[in-house]
Amino acid sequence: MSKAIVSTLYDSDVFKMACRQFDKAADAINLPEAIRDRTKYPRRCLAVSLPVKRDDGSVTVFEGYRVQHNLSTGPAKGGIRFHQHVTLGEVGALAMWMSWKCSLVGLPYGGAKGGVIVDPSKLSETELEHLSRRYMQEMVNFIGPHTDVPAPDVGTNEKIMGWMMDTYSNHVGHISPAIVTGKPIAIGGSQGRREATGAGVAYLVKKYLTDMKIPLPKTTVAIQGFGNVGSETALALSNYGAKIIAISDYTGAFYNAQGIDIRRALKYLQYQKVLHDFDGAEPISNEQLLELKCTVLVPAALERVVTDKNAKKLKCRVLAEAANGPTTNAADKIIEARGDIEIIPDVLCNSGGVIVSYFEWLQNLSNFYWSRDEVMQKLFAILDKAKDSVEAQKKKFQFSRRLAALTLGIQRVADAKQSRGLFP
Ligand code: GLU
Numbered sequence: 001m002s003k004a005i006v007s008t009l010y011d012s013d014v015f016k017m018a019c020r021q022f023d024k025a026a027d028a029i030n031l032p033e034a035i036r037d038r039t040k041y042p043r044r045c046l047a048v049s050l051p052v053k054r055d056d057g058s059v060t061v062f063e064g065y066r067v068q069h070n071l072s073t074g075p076a077k078g079g080i081r082f083h084q085h086v087t088l089g090e091v092g093a094l095a096m097w098m099s100w101k102c103s104l105v106g107l108p109y110g111g112a113k114g115g116v117i118v119d120p121s122k123l124s125e126t127e128l129e130h131l132s133r134r135y136m137q138e139m140v141n142f143i144g145p146h147t148d149v150p151a152p153d154v155g156t157n158e159k160i161m162g163w164m165m166d167t168y169s170n171h172v173g174h175i176s177p178a179i180v181t182g183k184p185i186a187i188g189g190s191q192g193r194r195e196a197t198g199a200g201v202a203y204l205v206k207k208y209l210t211d212m213k214i215p216l217p218k219t220t221v222a223i224q225g226f227g228n229v230g231s232e233t234a235l236a237l238s239n240y241g242a243k244i245i246a247i248s249d250y251t252g253a254f255y256n257a258q259g260i261d262i263r264r265a266l267k268y269l270q271y272q273k274v275l276h277d278f279d280g281a282e283p284i285s286n287e288q289l290l291e292l293k294c295t296v297l298v299p300a301a302l303e304r305v306v307t308d309k310n311a312k313k314l315k316c317r318v319l320a321e322a323a324n325g326p327t328t329n330a331a332d333k334i335i336e337a338r339g340d341i342e343i344i345p346d347v348l349c350n351s352g353g354v355i356v357s358y359f360e361w362l363q364n365l366s367n368f369y370w371s372r373d374e375v376m377q378k379l380f381a382i383l384d385k386a387k388d389s390v391e392a393q394k395k396k397f398q399f400s401r402r403l404a405a406l407t408l409g410i411q412r413v414a415d416a417k418q419s420r421g422l423f424p
Pocket of ligand 1 (some may be wrong): 077080
């Protein structure tokens with residue numbers, strides 16, 4: 001079997017990190033050579049130029065991507081990220097993680113991710129709408145409700161999904177709600193989707209704390225990143241009785257040993273847009289937040305924030321990966337060797353978002369809508385099952401929890417490819 005001939009298309013630290021994780025998992029389960037590279041590398045990608053008319057009449061051309069990593073287990077699925085540091089390699093890694101995530105929790109989906117190099121906070125609402133619609137216009141022939149179904153990610157939200165759904169629907173000539181998930185409820189969004197990722201993170205944290213016999217009222221939580229996922233995780237954990245002692249966004253980190261009033265922080269954000277100068281807690285640095293003594297540390301922003309520089313200094317009992325890829329492979333090794341921190345790996349920890357996206361898609365395709373209670377009940381049942389399968393795999397093979405989760409996800413994708421055979 002000769003090795004894959006691959007270009008430097010996705011070349012980046014984060015793509016290499018995802019590839020190394022794959023290699024380690026593939027070795028651990030003795031994945032046959034003949035299926036490895038087919039399972040590992042993205043199936044296809046599209047890069048697009050997006051000219052957008054600015055409010056002052058000028059035109060700016062943005063660059064966007066969509067990477068479909070795997071389509072063997074169902075339509076590709078994954079969010080679209082609007083961020084100034086997006087690269088094709090990052091989108092490729094995120095698409096790969098979507099494949100393992102969907103497969104781990106048993107969704108009939110492949111994996112994908114999209115991205116645009118843009119700082120959305122620098123665009124007016126009109127410019128943002130033009131960019132979102134233009135991105136979807138360029139994707140029309142590449143995606144579809146049975147091919148690839150986008151959703152929100154960092155820097156995108158319900159409103160953007162609404163514009164994208166409208167653009168696609170106008171193109172095909174009829175309403176097509178199943179083209180994206182995470183839409184506003186008025187146009188086919190699901191009850192519970194907005195809070196799903198955070199609610200899932202909090203639910204899993206609660207389950208692991210119960211296993212560790214740590215009572216929720218004695219639990220302190222530090223949350224890095226206070227966007228949709230971080231803030232919903234904070235709300236859900238404080239509703240369970242935990243104390244949120246630190247939160248942050250890109251403008252600053254804040255600490256309050258007595259506990260931060262999360263609703264007050266959200267109110268502040270509503271008016272100020274960023275946490276900068278938040279008066280409900282003391283300002284600290286992002287590094288200090290990550291190294292705080294707390295029960296649960298929740299990285300809920302971007303990749304590679306827990307590194308070999310700070311892994312030795314973490315003082316949490318649980319590392320709940322609400323973000324995708326927040327822990328570098330080197331940091332992972334250090335934490336494993338320490339043996340005093342339970343990691344809830346990203347592909348399990350933040351899977352609540354895509355699980356409820358799946359529910360949204362099902363509701364759209366059947367035109368039959370569920371109550372919030374139904375959604376939450378079904379979400380928690382899937383998370384329970386996924387957690388149990390990860391714990392069983394961990395125990396059976398003496399794997400770390402991350403390796404257990406990744407091997408389960410990867411094995412299922414590889415099995416599907418094996419069963420489908422190779423088209424000559
Ligand atoms: N962007 C989210 C993730 O990383 C959600 C994807 C989806 O709902 O399709 O899991």
